[in-house]
Amino acid sequence: MIEMKALSKIILFVIFTFTISSCGKNETELVEEGRNLMATESYAEAIKSFNKALSKNPNNYTALNAKGVALLRIGQLEESVLTFDQAINVDSTDYRAFYNRSNTLRMLANDNGAMVDLDRAIALQPNVADLYINRGAILFKYGEFDRALFDFEFALRIEPQNALIFLNKGKAELRINNPDDAIFDLKKAIEINAEYAEAYYWLGLAELARDNRTQGCQYLASAESLAFEGASDAIAQNCVQ
Template structure:
């Protein structure tokens, strides 16, 4: 009779360590499991996440590759590998992974948010906008999605919609200094609204956004 923990027990123990954010301990347990069951896709994916959380991005990508090999039908390792590639600023490769993840499970709004972010970094503003709109259809009160949507709209030279999204952002998250900054400079440069723009810039500066200082000195102090 063997008293060794079963595959399921080891998986559960590893996930408990993940829940406690004990990443190195989780990796040890998953390694124990994978010694006996090297193709367990859930353990491979979870180990990749634990490595990612420790900043071991290259190692995490290698493990996500193995998880995809073990089960290419789950969106999770594709999504997680995309996130790891985003950390490396390899946005094109991240985009390819997010595309597969969203095809495998179109209901996961996190995929659209992260894919939109990759597209934003690639200056593919129209496609980014579509992804952030999809996220906001599901939950209009996501401040960060409103903010990134605004950046896409400003990138498309659409200041009116950009300002609307920035206003939504600061209403949902009054501590977003960069949103106040962008609101201020857009008001002033696109609409000539000096007083309102200066008020937004001063708010950005009070929240620690130092780039607002130059605009305030040049346009608000005379």
């Protein structure tokens, strides 16, 4: 009985100590705790940490922005947008919540809203390549290839070794019937990333657009070997005798 009482005291002391420790964290420590949890993809737990930080300071921009990203990661898109709204209300001069909200809006099929946010983010921070990549992707989706090219070209000035940008630029060049420029860009993408299946696929299409069937089919075969969806159909349509 004495041993059981002693054990109970130890357990209660540990629980009490843990509670004191958790409650004693300041908002900065709670935000950092949430970020560490996000790094391990523990998004629901991260949200709890951000909520604790926000209970201490509802205007903590960093906590609001990070919470919005965590909500996006677990698919709570509407709540994610509302959280980014709060962050922007706290500080409308920081581009991050605009950028992150644009990603959520794209997932909600609100491309117009995403474009507005990307425009605002670029006005606030014009030296972030991802902003131009995403805006260019939306423009490409709606057939505005010249405007998309402008964004991809600007992104390349910021990140000249980004294979994704060369891929996107090559696709846009091909859409405006510039296969030579497309081939240059797509080969650059492969030079940076030799396993870039989608780049091989589009490079194959570009060579086919130049009536270079042999080379085009070789690139499509490379895309197929790298398991790119659509490569087999393209080979069946263009390369099978």
